[in-house]
């Protein structure tokens with residue numbers, strides 16, 4: 001048996017070897033103290049060399065972000081503050097917050113610091129990148145011209161998205177915002193776009209449903225979830241969109257394509273307001289601090305289509321915002337509308353009337369538009385917006401039962417079929433071929449010969465036929481799909 005002396009004899013030379021070359025010399029280290037802590041923030045003194053956005057370390061491995069540097073340091077805590085108390089030591093790191101990035105993150109559910117929430121192994125990071133990064137410069141960008149199909153027919157036809165675009169999904173609560181975003185993820189299943197979904201301040205059960213929907217739709221392998229639910233420390237909820245962008249930029253910067261969904265920026269703004277008020281920053285309109293516009297525009301500017309010299313990758317952003325009683329002129333909605341390249345507005349009234357997805361055609365816009373639409377879809381979709389807007393007006397007019405001429409009656413009947421065609425269940429993204437085929441049926445008059453109620457069945461028949469025939473003769477297909485549906 002080894003005695004203690006023998007063990008020490010063996011250990012001392014080994015330890016001495018390990019210490020060879022290490023020069024023991026005194027060095028300065030500033031150790032700060034917590035002055036006050038609570039509600040997700042801490043005030044710290046005694047760290048004079050701290051720089052803005054520096055990561056500070058608190059006892060128990062809790063990290064904090066130094067955001068205010070005048071006098072005492074105002075610090076957003078990126079972890080639980082329950083076990084911290086005034087007087088506890090704080091160490092500076094000289095580093096900013098970095099999170100893991102890499103292909104291996106796909107399919108994972110992570111917190112905003114990159115820690116797994118899915119009970120899987122620790123993430124295999126290719127690199128660690130800062131969460132706050134500058135947006136690509138003008139010279140590094142190219143025009144947005146490649147389509148990013150969302151699988152939601154009304155969006156792809158009327159408000160098409162391009163790779164590198166920022167399109168806001170906005171509407172009251174529970175009008176199908178998240179469902180459209182999930183469909184956009186599902187539609188990338190067999191494509192080349194990687195998806196990052198950031199959930200901010202949502203109920204854990206809601207996030208679980210989204211993850212389940214993506215799993216059922218077979219797109220989990222292409223999707224990464226960054227989750228800070230409602231009960232997470234406010235600092236983590238605040239960090240989530242930055243982490244999501246950094247993780248998505250990995251694909252943009254390696255010449256590939258990514259889609260980032262932020263669900264939602266209204267909650268992010270509310271967390272930012274909460275932290276700012278606690279940090280005693282002066283409140284402005286609706287008590288938001290003055291920098292909330294800059295905060296979101298800096299974030300969304302990171303979405304871009306890169307020039308060929310920079311690899312030609314893209315990052316498309318689909319931020320979500322919630323309105324109160326359809327009020328688009330509230331502070332955060334107007335800010336976000338002016339920052340993004342268009343918005344899809346979901347209307348609560350339409351939703352409750354059963355028109356789903358409840359896209360309000362008059363108040364939605366895509367400023368990149370047709371340039372980024374597949375040509376076969378563009379040709380069919382171009383006249384739709386005007387036709388649809390005219391139909392909505394005519395419909396109101398004819399609802400009173402007044403006498404209408406044959407032309408008006410036909411336009412209303414056509415519009416009703418268009419509306420039936422653009423209605424769509426969630427978790428059911430439509431492939432491009434189906435979208436093109438059904439819009440062909442609309443424009444060539446096939447649908448006008450069918451009763452409105454038959455439109456959903458016509459679409460199902462068309463979808464089934466398209467699955468068996470990859471390169472179809474569209475005319476024959478229309479006839480077959482319409483057969484037996486009571487057409488005239």
Ligand SMILES: Nc1ncnc2c1ncn2[C@@H]1O[C@H](COP(=O)(O)OP(=O)(O)OP(=O)(O)O)[C@@H](O)[C@H]1O
Nearest residue numbers: 172173174175176177178179180356357424425426
């Ligand atoms: N196209 C659709 N067809 C039928 N039902 C739908 C459709 N889109 C959404 N729904 C249903 O409407 C409900 C609300 O949808 P969703 O959660 O996407 O809305 P939301 O605007 O994200 O809500 P929240 O404000 O709570 O985040 C869900 O139960 C969903 O199943």
Ligand SMILES: [Mg+2]
Nearest residue numbers: 177178179263
């Ligand atoms: Mg939602």
